[in-house]
Amino acid sequence: MAQSFVEPDKTPLALLLLGQDADPDSERGVECPGDLPPASDPDLVARAAAAKAALGDRVFILGHHYQRDEVIQFADVTGDSFKLSQQAAARPEAEFVVFAGVHFMAESADILTADHQQVILPDLAAGCSMADMAAMHQVDEAWQTLTRWDLADSTIPITYMNSSADIKAFTGRNGGSICTSSNARRSLEWAFERGERVLFLPDQHLGRNTAVRDLGMSLEDCVVWDPHKPDGGLTIEQARSARMLLWKGHCSVHGRFTAESVDDVRDRMPGITVLVHPECRHEVINKADLVGSTEFIIATIDAAPAGSAFAVGTELNLVRRLALRHPDKTVVFLDKAVCFCSTMNRIDLPHLVWSLENLVEGRVVNQITVDPDTAHWARVALDRMLALPGVATSTAPVD
Numbered sequence: 293m294a295q296s297f298v299e300p301d302k303t304p305l306a307l308l309l310l311g312q313d314a315d316p317d318s319e320r321g322v323e324c325p326g327d328l329p330p331a332s333d334p335d336l337v338a339r340a341a342a343a344k345a346a347l348g349d350r351v352f353i354l355g356h357h358y359q360r361d362e363v364i365q366f367a368d369v370t371g372d373s374f375k376l377s378q379q380a381a382a383r384p385e386a387e388f389v390v391f392a393g394v395h396f397m398a399e400s401a402d403i404l405t406a407d408h409q410q411v412i413l414p415d416l417a418a419g420c421s422m423a424d425m426a427a428m429h430q431v432d433e434a435w436q437t438l439t440r441w442d443l444a445d446s447t448i449p450i451t452y453m454n455s456s457a458d459i460k461a462f463t464g465r466n467g468g469s470i471c472t473s474s475n476a477r478r479s480l481e482w483a484f485e486r487g488e489r490v491l492f493l494p495d496q497h498l499g500r501n502t503a504v505r506d507l508g509m510s511l512e513d514c515v516v517w518d519p520h521k522p523d524g525g526l527t528i529e530q531a532r533s534a535r536m537l538l539w540k541g542h543c544s545v546h547g548r549f550t551a552e553s554v555d556d557v558r559d560r561m562p563g564i565t566v567l568v569h570p571e572c573r574h575e576v577i578n579k580a581d582l583v584g585s586t587e588f589i590i591a592t593i594d595a596a597p598a599g600s601a602f603a604v605g606t607e608l609n610l611v612r613r614l615a616l617r618h619p620d621k622t623v624v625f626l627d628k629a630v631c632f633c634s635t636m637n638r639i640d641l642p643h644l645v646w647s648l649e650n651l652v653e654g655r656v657v658n659q660i661t662v663d664p665d666t667a668h669w670a671r672v673a674l675d676r677m678l679a680l681p682g683v684a685t686s687t688a689p690v691d
Contacts (some may be wrong), residue, residue, distance in 0.1 A: 336641045340366050343648035351651060352386035353644075354379070354401070356393040357586050358607040358636045363392045363644055372586050373397040374453050374472055377404045380411075388412060388651055391660075392639045396423045398660040399457040403667045403674070411660045412651070414643035419635050420454060422571075425541035426494035428458040430519035434491070434539075435466065441528045447537070448487035450479050451673065452495050454543075459493055461666040464673035471677060473570050473585040476502040478680045489534055491517070494541035501570045501577050503536045511574075516540050545633050546571035549605045553627040554579040557603040561624070567592060568605030568626065576605060576626075590614065596621060608632045 344351065344366060354376040355367025364370060369379050373393060380389045381404040389411045391398040398413040405411065438444040449468030451459055460470060467486070471479035480502055483490045492499030496516055503509040514536040517524035524531070531537060549572050557564060567589055568580040577583050582592060589606055593614050596602070601622035604611045608625065609632060615623035650657045662670070677683060 336645050337362075337365075340641060340645045340648060343645065343652050346652045347388070347648065349385055350387045351390060351648070352380055352383050352388070353390045354392060354397075356391075356397065356636065357590070357610045357613075358633050359392045359639060360609055360632075360637055361613065362641045363639055364613075366644065367392060372472075373400060375587075377401040380409070381405045384409065388656070390414065390644070390647060390651075392644065394418045394420045394423075394635055394639075395660070396420055396454060396456050399662050400453070400460075400674075402660050402662045403457065403460075403670050410656055412647050412656065413639075413658050413660050414647040415638040415640075416658050417635070418638040421544045421635065422495055422541050423455050423459075426455060426459050426519070426539055428456070428462065431459060431462055431493065431539075434517060434519065434524055435462075437523050438491070438531070441531060443489070443528075443531055446488040447491050448483035448489075449491045449493065450476075450483050450499075451493045452476075452498055455494050457662045457666050457670050460670035460673050462669075463493070464669035464671070464676075468673060469676035469680075470673045473498060474588070475677065475680060475683050476570070477506040478683065479677060480507060482676075482680055484535075489531075489537060491537045491539070493539045495543065495571055496538035496540055497542055497547065497573055498570050499536055499538045500574050501572075501583070504574065505577060505583070509535060514538055543571040545607050546605065547573065548629075549573065549576050549626050551575040551579055553605070554603075556628070557624070557626060561601060561603070561622075564601045564603050564622070564624075566603050566605070566626065572605050580605070586610065593618060593621065593623060607636070609636075 353367045355364045355370045356376065357370060357372060369376060377400040380401050384406050386409060389401055389405060389409055391401055391411060391413055395413060395418060398411050402411040435444060438447055449463045449466050451463040451468065451470055453470055453472050463470065469479050469482060476498055480490060500514050503514055504511060513534060515526055515530055515534040515538065517526065517537050518540045546569050549568065554566050554576060557566065565582065566580045567582045568576055569586065569589065570577065570583050586606060589604060593602055598620040603624050603626045605626035611623060611625055647657055
């Protein structure tokens with residue numbers, strides 16, 4: 293039987309898991325010191341089950357794929373952010389929607405669900421570093437610069453789902469659309485039917501990979517807009533000649549994988565299939581065998597025959613879950629030093645229990661609300677995405 297999950301020092305691909313060794317290239321702010329956290333108090337498991345049972349159909353728990361297993365076990369559905377929000381909207385009898393995810397996901401759920409439904413984020417500190425890389429004042433300044441350069445009218449904003457409600461609303465107000473990692477190509481094709489260039493927010497890697505890999509553009513067609521530099525660090529000539537203005541943002545998890553990671557795993561495990569998310573760097577995408585959304589990664593491994601071997605470039609919780617689900621296949625991390633999504637993991641069992649027990653006692657805690665104007669324009673941008681051919685009716689994964 294093939295080995296299913298990589299343990300440090302026991303396979304050709306030993307891991308540097310949470311402080312077991314040092315990673316000098318680790319991005320500041322996402323280091324993983326210390327050991328793996330111990331299993332939760334069994335009493336918390338019993339309390340979570342009791343609270344959920346007491347609430348019954350009044351509560352609907354959404355569990356993102358990157359969430360830890362001890363929380364996922366209580367989720368009514370699992371999936372990616374937009375898919376989960378859609379499922380919550382399809383359950384109007386659920387008075388409370390508890391989102392085991394991060395802040396921008398809970399915002400999307402509030403935008404899509406009915407007014408009587410209340411969305412709860414068990415820990416308000418569960419944010420997203422990528423979403424936070426595009427602050428509203430920065431995007432406003434960028435758009436003002438493009439307006440001053442007489443380029444705004446010919447530029448269409450396309451915003452990745454992994455963004456704040458404010459940025460989604462900006463996109464709606466300015467004639468743009470939202471995209472997911474699955475429909476980014478269709479969204480860009482739609483945009484180029486309407487403008488000369490795209491301002492792609494907030495993940496530069498997804499924008500670049502889609503433009504070059506899927507639409508056949510060159511890397512020279514893509515320039516990076518750095519919000520920390522005057523005029524994005526660009527000249528008017530550079531902005532005018534570009535087809536893709538890529539916001540300087542990235543996922544702190546997927547951005548860690550390198551081309552060397554791919555070379556290393558191929559050396560250690562000849563014949564392995566490298567499967568990565570399109571939020572990875574362009575050089576990683578170029579070396580991978582398969583590229584796709586989180587749902588694509590799951591479906592690919594689920595459908596693979598016994599004995600298949602994959603090195604997966606995505607978040608640690610999901611890769612571990614897939615490995616344990618498929619003991620007849622080899623599923624390893626693409627890199628030797630990958631940590632959990634630190635903000636996603638703030639939604640732990642103690643926070644889930646606290647939020648559920650408060651609901652049982654009649655107290656709504658950590659409710660996420662989006663103001664009506666922001667929600668309206670964000671919904672306009674989301675509706676433009678859903679109107680793309682095949683998106684609204686497709687049964688394919690959307691994130």
